Structures are given as structure tokens and as C-alpha cells.
Amino acid sequence: MDELYPYRNSTHTYSTIPDNGRSPEEVIAEVRNFATREDAVGDTGRVSGSLYSGDHDHYHLLTEVFEEFAHVNVLQRDMYPSATKFEGEIIAMALDMLHGCTPDSDACGVITSGGSESLITALFTYREQAARERGVTQPNVVIPATAHVALDKGAHWLGIEMRHAPLGSDHLVDVAKMESMIDANTIAIVGSAGNYAHGLIDPIPELGQLALKHGIGLHVDGCLGGFILPWIEANGIAVTPWDFRVPGVTSISADTHKYAYALKGTSTLLYLTKTLRSYQYFTYPDWPGGLYLSPGFAGSRSGGLIASSWASMLLMGKQGYRDAAKEIYAAAQKIVMAIKSEIPELEVVGDPTFLVAFTSPQLDVYLINDELKRRGWRMNALQMPPGLHFCITRPNTGPGVIEKYIEDLKASVAYAKENLGATAQSGAMYGFGGTPKGNATLSFVMSGYLDAMHELAPTE
Ligand SMILES: Cc1ncc(COP(=O)(O)O)c(C=O)c1O
The missing domain is CATH 3.40.640.10 (Type I PLP-dependent aspartate aminotransferase-like (Major domain))
Structure with missing residues (x-):
């Protein structure tokens, strides 16, 4: 419940348009509160895909143009x-x-x-x-x-x-x-x-x-x-x-x-x-x-x-795109090399360029994902066969990010080995990267979940 409606107890829930408009300061402050809290996750550089630039100066320039x-x-x-x-x-x-x-x-x-x-x-x-x-x-x-x-x-x-x-x-x-x-x-x-x-x-x-x-x-x-x-x-x-x-x-x-x-x-x-x-x-x-x-x-x-x-295409230029691609490719290759040479429990899928997917013939990859999640990583979970992928974007190429990922991946593989047979908390829900905590969200059937995404935060 809290995953879908984390603000239900800390903010007012609007079910009707306020009688009088709220002040700009109040509205901006409320939105900023959500954005700061939510961006903190992506800004760690520990998210697969989704946030492709991560450069807040770039976002700011684009927003100026947007305005x-x-x-x-x-x-x-x-x-x-x-x-x-x-x-x-x-x-x-x-x-x-x-x-x-x-x-x-x-x-x-x-x-x-x-x-x-x-x-x-x-x-x-x-x-x-x-x-x-x-x-x-x-x-x-x-x-x-x-x-x-x-x-x-x-x-x-x-x-x-x-x-x-x-x-x-x-x-x-x-x-x-x-x-x-x-x-x-x-x-x-x-x-x-x-x-x-x-x-x-x-x-x-x-x-x-x-x-x-x-x-x-x-x-x-x-x-x-x-x-x-x-x-x-x-x-x-x-x-x-x-x-x-x-x-x-x-x-x-x-x-x-x-x-x-x-x-x-x-x-x-x-x-x-x-x-x-x-x-x-x-x-x-x-x-x-x-x-x-x-x-x-x-x-x-x-x-x-x-x-x-x-504006984004002009601001980046061919050289900007090439530089970003170079770092992203290098980061992906570091993960591939680490898996191939140091983590025999995992198998890299195909020959990756910018996105590294892996499966595990002997371990439950969703248990690996549980531990990665606990360590602050948000991977994308796959199925048929079960796997995880890390779609490398610019925020992931920051100093030490990939090295830390490799360290945490090894620890997460060790966790999955120690907990062989345990039920994983994460699954393979597109766009959710595998959610933990017994996964309250997955207790909704899928269309019920879609309903819930469009409704007011429930009171207790
Ligand atoms: C290969 C591919 N095609 C299509 C899409 C759908 O794009 P969008 O989410 O912008 O609708 C995605 C999204 O990740 C994708 O990876």
C-alpha cells in the first residue's frame, strides 16, 4: 500500500478542486518535496535504464526551452x-x-x-x-x-x-x-x-x-x-x-x-x-x-x-553523444568482464553493448535482485527465462558506481546461494524492477493494480 501511496498520511489528499487556489509557494514547495525525495533514488546512479541523462544542468536547460x-x-x-x-x-x-x-x-x-x-x-x-x-x-x-x-x-x-x-x-x-x-x-x-x-x-x-x-x-x-x-x-x-x-x-x-x-x-x-x-x-x-x-x-x-x-540534440552534438556512448559502453563491458571472469553462477545473455542481461542456471535471480534492492540497486527483472538486466545510462557511469555494483552483485549472488530455496520477494513486473516486502503491489491482480494507479490514496 505504502509503495503506491507513500504520501497518503503526510499530505492532503484532494478529491475535489480546492475552493480557493493555493499559493504558488505552497504548490511549488509540495511538488519540490515529492521531486527531491523521488529523484534521490535516481541520482545515486543505481537505477537501470529509465533516467538516461541524469545531468540536472542538462534538464534545467531543457526545462528553460520547454518553458x-x-x-x-x-x-x-x-x-x-x-x-x-x-x-x-x-x-x-x-x-x-x-x-x-x-x-x-x-x-x-x-x-x-x-x-x-x-x-x-x-x-x-x-x-x-x-x-x-x-x-x-x-x-x-x-x-x-x-x-x-x-x-x-x-x-x-x-x-x-x-x-x-x-x-x-x-x-x-x-x-x-x-x-x-x-x-x-x-x-x-x-x-x-x-x-x-x-x-x-x-x-x-x-x-x-x-x-x-x-x-x-x-x-x-x-x-x-x-x-x-x-x-x-x-x-x-x-x-x-x-x-x-x-x-x-x-x-x-x-x-x-x-x-x-x-x-x-x-x-x-x-x-x-x-x-x-x-x-x-x-x-x-x-x-x-x-x-x-x-x-x-x-x-x-x-x-x-x-x-x-x-534543443537536447543541439546541446549534445555528435561529440556529446559519442562521449556518452563511450562511457556507457565501457561501463557495460566492465560488468560483462566481471561476470565472465569472477561470477561463474551467472550467465551473460548474448554479446551486450549498452545493456547487460544475465541469468543464472543454478540460482534464483530474484533472490539476487532482493539483495541488490536492499543494497540500493534498482534492476529490471526478466522472465522466460528468469533474469535481470542493467540498462546502463549516464548516471551509472559516475565515479566508482560500476565498481560498487560489481561488489554488490557478488555479495547478492552469495546471498542467493545461502538462501537457496527461499521465496524471493521480487518478481518480474515490467517497469517496477522487482519490488520487495512480500510485494503488496503484486497482491493486486494486474488489472486491479492498474485501477489502483488511477485512484485516490485509500484511508486506513
Ligand atoms: C525496445 C523498446 N521498444 C519500445 C519501448 C517503449 O517505449 P516507451 O516506454 O517510450 O513507450 C521500450 C521501452 O523501454 C523499449 O525498450
């Missing part, structure tokens, strides 16, 4: 034409980074609110393309078992059948099995660069060949890796080709609110051709409210978020 346009709706282009500059340039810079800008290129893109919206929009685009070009009415999409679950959510909402291709022994999608799942109603296939669970890049060149052979689209989910893999590669590390250089890739999602270090709430969805992008457009000329045209799911969108994402 200039926070009140702006980018739909009002006549009043705010800078939105077109920001949006067009974010897309152009992302396309350039992902090698979409060849001389005869027709590559283009849109900006969305995040990775999930980019993925779901891509599904919609391929559904529309297949319906209009090939008359497909019972669409399916084939994705690796490790592809992000937002695709399943999108398929559920859009009436698309989702087919999950199994992984090979290398933890990457089995291309032959994937091909066997493609049929006349397949509208697209998907690969990840890298996937959420293990951070690994699917064999995109082979998937590209599949897509070309079957005349279907290939979406690469670079939501997580899209803004870091190019800079790891630029630093001289061999990275499986996955961007628009690969024949057959027809769209890519890459989140600005992750490794582009922008504020939360933006992602890019990039297309190989303008024709493909046009399938996501919605126009309705017969509405009493006027001629309606909309590029995607959202109606009103914040000018502040678009301006601050643009």
Missing part, C-alpha cells in the same frame, strides 16, 4: 511556425544519424509521444498499406519473442494477429522459424535494435532479406538503442547493421526521450518513403469543425516538448 513553448499547441502552425522548424530538423537529424539521407532518398518521419506510440503507429501504417495495396483484411505481423510488448498492445487495439517467432540459442530471433510464420496476410515483420529484455540486436540484414523476398515491410524497433548504437559504432565498435543502410528496412522507431537525452514524451518514427508515411495520415474534409488533417494519433501536442527535444 518558452510549454503553453503552445503545435497544431497552430500559423501562430507557431517554429514547430515546423523543430519537428523537421529533429526528423532530419535522426534520419541523418540512421543513414536515411542518401542522395535519392525519400526518407521522412513523424514525431510521437514515445516508443509505444511509434510502434503502434507503425503497425497502423502497415495495416493500412496492406489493406489498400493488397486488400488484406485479416492482417498479421511476425515479431521476435523479445520484441517490445507495446507491439502486442497495438495489435490488440488494431485487430492485428501477432505471431511470436522463437529465439535461437544465440538469444536472437530464429530467422528460419520467423519465415515459416509469414503468409499471404503478413503485413510486416519486426526486429529490435536492441530489444528491451536483453539489449541485443536481431539479425536485421537477414530480416531485411526476408522482407524483400516476401514483399512486406520491416520495422526496426530502435526505440531503446536508436540513439546510442550509432555512437557506439562511431566509436569504432562493431555493431550488427540495423539502420537504413540495410536493404529491406522500411521504418525505424528511435526514442528521443531515451538516449537522445530529451525530456520524457517524444520519439521519432522514421519511414523509408513518403508513400509509406502517408498511410498513417488522417484527413476529414467534411467535419462541421472545419477541414481536419492530422499526421498521427495525437491531437494537440506540446510545443515545449518538441522544442526541448530539438
